Amino acid sequence: MNEIIAPIIRRAILDLLNDIGGEHNDQTLATHLNLQGHRVARRDVAEQIAHLAELQLLITEVLGIFIVARITSDGRDVAEGRMNIDGISRFKTGE
Numbered sequence: 001m002n003e004i005i006a007p008i009i010r011r012a013i014l015d016l017l018n019d020i021g022g023e024h025n026d027q028t029l030a031t032h033l034n035l036q037g038h039r040v041a042r043r044d045v046a047e048q049i050a051h052l053a054e055l056q057l058l059i060t061e062v063l064g065i066f067i068v069a070r071i072t073s074d075g076r077d078v079a080e081g082r083m084n085i086d087g088i089s090r091f092k093t094g095e
Contacts, residue, residue, distance in 0.1 A: 001044050010048050011078070011089035012038055014057060017071040018079035025066040036093070055085060 001009065016032055017024060024032075026049060030042040049069045052058040057075035061068045077083035084090050 007087055007089045009040055010052055012093040013048055014075050014079040015093050018076055023070040025068050027066060
């Protein structure tokens with residue numbers, strides 16, 4: 001994924017999880033991100049979920065063909081603008 005787009009997609013994933021209850025799978029997240037205008041493949045979403053999990057902003061679990069992502073308290077802090085992390089856009093997506 002493009003290094004310019006990746007921070008925006010990472011923030012969009014955190015924003016979306018924060019807005020829709022905190023937990024969803026990679027397929028659903030990819031669908032919602034595309035509906036919001038982010039042209040992103042499911043594979044790219046899975047890669048960014050893994051990156052966010054490395055930063056401890058998400059907890060992941062593999063269930064069959066899906067990767068389930070659950071936002072952590074630090075992930076919520078990033079999504080709500082209370083914490084900044086290098087490599088993640090500082091600005092809420094869609095605003």
